[in-house]
Amino acid sequence: MNHIELFAGCGGLSLGLESVGFELVLANELSPMAAETFTYNFFNEDLEEKANQNHQPENALWLNSKHSSLKPRLRENPFQFPIVTQEGFSDIPSNFKELDGKLIVGSIIELNRLLECSKELVDQLKGAFGRDGGLDLVSGGPPCQSFSMAGKREKNSDKNTLPWEFANFVKLTKPKLVLLENVTGILRAFKDENGNSFHAWYEVAKVFASIEYVPICLHVNARKAGVAQNRPRFILIGVREDHYQHIKPRLNDTESEMFSHSMEFYSKVDKYGENLEFGHLNYYDSNKSCDLSYFEQSFLNELVNSPEVSVREAIDDLKVHNPSEPSGFVLELNQRFKNLENRTEILNHELRNNSAIVKRRFRLYQVLQQIGERPITQSVFRILKNETDTLEENIWNILSGFQYLHENGELSQFKCKLEFENYLQAHPTKKQTQKALIAESPAPAALSIPDDACHYDDHELRVLTVREMARIQSFPDNFVFRSKITTGGQMRKFEVPQYTQVGNAVPPILGAALGSCISKLL
DSSP states (O other): OEEEEESOTTSHHHHHHHHTTOEEEEEEESOHHHHHHHHHHHSOOOHHHHHHTTOOOSSEEESSBSOSSHHHHTTOOGGGOOOTTSSSBOOOOSSGGGGTTEEEESOHHHHHHHHHTOHHHHHHHHTGGGOTTOOOEEEEOOOOGGGSTTSOOOTTOGGGGHHHHHHHHHHHHOOSEEEEEEEGGGGSOEEOTTSOEEOHHHHHHHHHHHTTEEEEEEEEEGGGGTOSBOOEEEEEEEEEHHHHHHHGGGOOHHHHHHHHHHHHHHHHHHHHGGGOOSOSOOOEETTSHHHHHHHHTSTTGGGTOSOOOOHHHHHGGGOSSSOOOOOHHHHHHHHHOTTSOOOSSOOSOOOOOOOHHHHHHHHHHHHHHHHOOHHHHHHHHHHHTTSOSOOOHHHHHHHTTSOEEOTTSOEEOOSSHHHHHHHHHTSOOSOOOOEEOOTTSOBOSOOSSGGGEEOSSTTOOSBOOHHHHHHHTTOOTTOOOOSOSOOOGGGGGTOOOHHHHHHHSOOHHHHHHHHHHHHHTO
């Protein structure tokens, strides 16, 4: 089996697909920083070392750049790459067969423009550079911050055009199957300027139906596939209509029912086009008991059949103080992805410096998370945010039973309410998003910057390392993250450092489960 990976990022989805038998035909990624990680792991090529030696890379080819040499390219703002018709420095060879198995660094918009004016390149991609049976799959997760519930949710944001660019690439290359992953926020309707509802996922499904793909839309959670994180995601699987007719005779009853609904939608899109109103296609939600049987009794079963993995199982052996032995999850994870280079040490596990006052605040977060009652958390934060200076007596009675970190570095209880209130006032913060992890549960969905969470262990009063974040996301220890560790200020708008690479990635175990599902349709 083979695939082209769009919006490849650092390579989480590619790693998962590779582990279940997919071969990479071509990859595309906008960010040079994420591309550095992808190249290091999939091609064993060190772009930083190449840049320092003033050499050009062999496996990462720039679509177009302002720079002829590699070193400035690795820090180039990808939103300022020249368009392909302007002056710049392009690595695209005249013999397109030389692109086989390579990573193209640049915008999908520009890649589509290149395809639209080069029938020879389109033919090479359609045929998967001569592989038997042609191109099997185009996969990827177009970034759509504006679909995210944490974003501004703007219907006409430029970031929302990327699923349509994905579809444009598919229209040109005609793979048998399509796999699109996105944030769960795409399922919640927008309101446009006239107050009308706009269902982004439905419009995306319509676009794929209009280019002859039968869509199956899903709401899944990586937690149910064996990832140590509560990570809900939207998935669209599109089957080219002629390939659907080919596999139709061997679908079971549940699969036939699912595809028959999708074919009714497909026919309506063929008849009414973009004017088809909302309501003619449903998505299957693995979180709803009424939909669960569709997953359990179909080619989708690997998305829901794994036992839950806790944060403790994922990262407890990485602790500084009293680390445990690696869990069965960790041992299996590191055995599962065999194609990576062997590493003799665990990389990306550098601890970040947290001040004494931040550590004391982290201990407070741990206590609040252990109690797990929103009114108590809100009462504490009212003092931390200088909105009040007193706690209710009943809340103090609960909080008084826990130990807190004091200036002497010791953990102990407070003897009176006033002493504790003074302690809270001495640790002010405006943040209320940061939480401590819960050891026996999967991690929360939002983990993309160091400040998102602190450790669950009261002797590990710190944020997570890149490696711990990666373990939670189901990256094996042999997968190495490259480029800057973190960033800030205006550079957040275009830089993709290691923490963000992890947070943006499709968890490899989810990628493997999706690959197994897809393989049954091939």
